[in-house]
Amino acid sequence: MGKSLQRFVFACLFLSLSVACNSPGEPEPPDCTGNSIAIVPTATRQTDPDLFSPPAPPDGGDGADYCPTPIPAETPAGEFPEQFVTTEVVNLSLDVANQDLAATAVGDDMLAVAWLSDGDIYVALSRGGNHFQVRRVDSGNSVSLAFSRANRLHVAYEQDGRILYRAADQGMHPADVDPLIVEDALYPVTNGRTPQVVVDELNWAHVLYEQDGSIFKAKHLSNETWLTQFVAYGANPAVMPFYNEKELVLWGIPTGTYWFGIIMAAPYNGEIRVFRYLSWFNVWEQVAAFPIPPGEELTGPVGLDFLAVSAEEAWVYASWVSKRPFPEPPLPLYAQPIYEAANPLFPDQIANPDHIYEGLNAVRWRSQDTPFDAGLRQTVSISDPGGAITFEAWGLAEMAVDTSMTLQIGIDPTGGDNPDSPDVVWSAATAPTGFTQFSVSVPAQGSTATVFLRGTLNTADVPGTAVWDSVGIQNGSGANLDFEGPFVLQDSITVPEGWTAWYQDSGNTLPGGRDVYTVYAAWSDNGGSGWTGPEAVTANRDLSGGTTGAIRPDVTPVISMATEPPSASFFYIYEAGDPPPDTTFLRFGRPYLTICDLGTADCTDTPGAPLLPRNVVRPSYRLLAASDPFNPDRAILTWDSLQTDVTNKDVYTTYVVLR
Incomplete structure (x- = not known):
């Protein structure tokens, strides 16, 4: 690290560290792994800083090196050349409220x-x-x-x-x-x-x-x-002032004059509108409008940054977070029901005669308190591939009052075995309390087709039973359609011979869909007159491309000319983890960073890199960043983190520089 950065770290420490008390038996400085750092909420530093010299580096070095921001082990250092160096994290609030x-x-x-x-x-x-x-x-x-x-x-x-x-x-x-x-x-x-x-x-x-x-x-x-x-x-306006420091040539204003301007961004009528104000004329003009994509919603304010480089080059960045909710409604927590013969005494005696339409047996599946979406299927032979297939069955639903339960039958003329396939043609969903005939017809599409029996219970903590009997197929032939044959073991399920059980198991597996959070950015290199974008710069996706976690609403861009090439950095809170449904588990949010080449969407991998390890910061919700107006490659980061009661939050801050 060069002398200028040493001076910077010293200045930041002088500026940022809060007063604390000395204590005997102080621990040795931690090493760069951060394994021994444990900052707890509402706790001050253990030692007072020496304001006249930088602190000793880890492991008793010569003062030339400081711990960089940790990089995840799975990210090769060669793919992440820029790092932020920070001062110590300071708890500003120190209050249990x-x-x-x-x-x-x-x-x-x-x-x-x-x-x-x-x-x-x-x-x-x-x-x-x-x-x-x-x-x-x-x-x-x-x-x-x-x-x-x-x-x-x-x-x-x-x-x-x-x-x-x-x-x-x-x-x-x-x-x-x-x-x-x-x-x-x-x-x-x-x-x-x-x-x-x-x-x-x-x-x-x-x-x-x-x-x-x-x-x-x-x-x-x-x-x-x-x-x-x-x-x-x-x-919810967001604003960023700028000044005539570089004698900017904007809108015909004479150089060498005193004036200032404002970039303002605010959502309105499904789009983010950007305005520019120049005090020389005391006029506002709309310079850009970015529609929010259909199906997405803006989650927070727009983040802005402005950096004048020369008379002709002034960069403006606008960034925001959108959320695309998982499009399908959440399924009930379905589980496997109990499959069984309606007459367990078959063929010697009769039991449950109200669950038999004709003959001596039928099939049913039931649950005492767990919702289910389940049934039986069978692939049958088609006599005339050019004709129509008609599938009929008698069914009843036994349920408590005000229970959401339905029965259906279906045909997949292609012979597929997936009940969720769009090729399946289903009958209307009804819930007859007495035996009722269901019927559905489709044109044949080959020499085989698959028929489905279905029973769905959507209400928890109540019993429900689906009963089927006396199946008939026109233009086709199947096996054990009257359920008078033996019941056999299929894995751990007892089903009528010739039939295969199927059921949804969403109650024991995580839902397949996740809400998608995307960080967008748009930029201008001429002070806001012309704009490029918006482009997606990061999202809540892991390295495999799967959607996971969430991104909190605030994102702040910081423009830097100190890197090669120049860059735009985006600070935000990324919440890792996907809590199981109906639990009180929390995602772990902490400050993250995505770096893009200036004026491009060429960025580091999603969802970015954590600025601080888990043992330094507790779960966080909001991150604000502000550029240093006198040192534009530096910024202050401030965020709130949960206290140990997992309810109240403290406020933390640190000072960073991009090297």
Whole structure:
């Protein structure tokens, strides 16, 4: 690691580590495997950092190397050249109460993180030292943070439909500043939501907010005076300011002038619309619209990043997460029923005469408390392949009142043995309480066909029995159609000779379908004038291509020119694992990263790489990332993780650099 990165790691430690107490018998520094790291919720660091020199590297090295972010063993290092180096993970909240992460911001050697706890807004503020000042600011439902170039922290939040604003200079906490009401007499705010604050080139605040399906921007003029304008229809706006640092040539604005702009993205009417604002003209224009694919739904806000490279090159990235629910409704938890002869005393005596239509025997399957979708099938010979096949049977359903149970018969004229095949033609599903004849006819398609008897019980914890007797086939011949033959053992099931049992077993196996979560990205290389995409950059798929786990709603893009080639990194929470149905098991969510070559969808494998191992971070739900405005290749990562009660959450943060 070079000297500049050493200085960076030192600066990050100075900036990010919280105050803790020394204790005797402190453990030796862990090695790079992370096997001995165990950060528990609501616990401080075991040692105070030395603020005047970097910490000793693992295993007593010479100070030239630090532990990189762990790489999964199954991912060859040669296929993952970029890594993030992080400072230590810090627990900001240190409170057994629940914290819901809300916002984060980076200033010049300053950090701010906000969360909600029991209807109150808390802000943790660091001023370049190793201590975060955590204070309750006010009650509220949502909050946004932004630093000005003068290191003034701007806070906008919603409280009972009003939008409030505070500004705290470097030596103050926003809790010590009286709030201002964001309101213009022409645009009264009575139902404001999701405020987003940005700061212009002269360090004045602009607050964007949603009210009744419309988005407005309020500019702070002086004292309690605001100038509000309608922006667009939409909800849940995401904003990213940008400035004329590189004398950007956009929309004919003269170079060498002071101005700033805003990229805003918001969903509306089934698409994500992107707008650009330039203060030189005080005009908003829609620059892109990305339809949400049919069958998919947006799960959270849009993530944005902006990086000016030169007068002609300015990159903008927008990213979001969509969910495509598994299209088929979940099946009941079917299990194997009990197959048996209706008359177990056959042929010597008669039993259960109400379950026999004619003769001395019939077949039935039943369950006392477990749903089933089951039946019998037989492949029969067809006399006239050019004629029609008619299949008939007498059946009844014995069930409790208000039980969801049905009977059907079916024919597969192709001779297939899959009851779920689209080739099977089924009779109407009914539930007769007395013997009723079922009939179905289809044109023959060959010399064989398969006939099916079916009984389905969809209600749990109630008994149900399907009974069939006296089967007939026109234009075909089968075996043991009257069930007067012997019953034989098929595996562990007793069935009438000549017939084969089939049943659904979804109660003992995981469902075949999974909800698909996809991270999309769209980008512009000219400041938002023209766009490419959207392209899928990652999804909840494993290396084999199977769908597994889930991706949480928030995703943040970070543009970097430090890599070769330049890249766009996407931070999100990926939840591994698929809990069994009807259990309280949790997926294990933790921060993940996907890296793509800038301006392409050439990305690392899905679902990305974990930034931190399991023994460092507990199950997490929300991840926010904010680029350092003075060092664009660095970012602050903040996420919430479950405490040991598996209900409340703590807030954690770390500082990262892409090397």
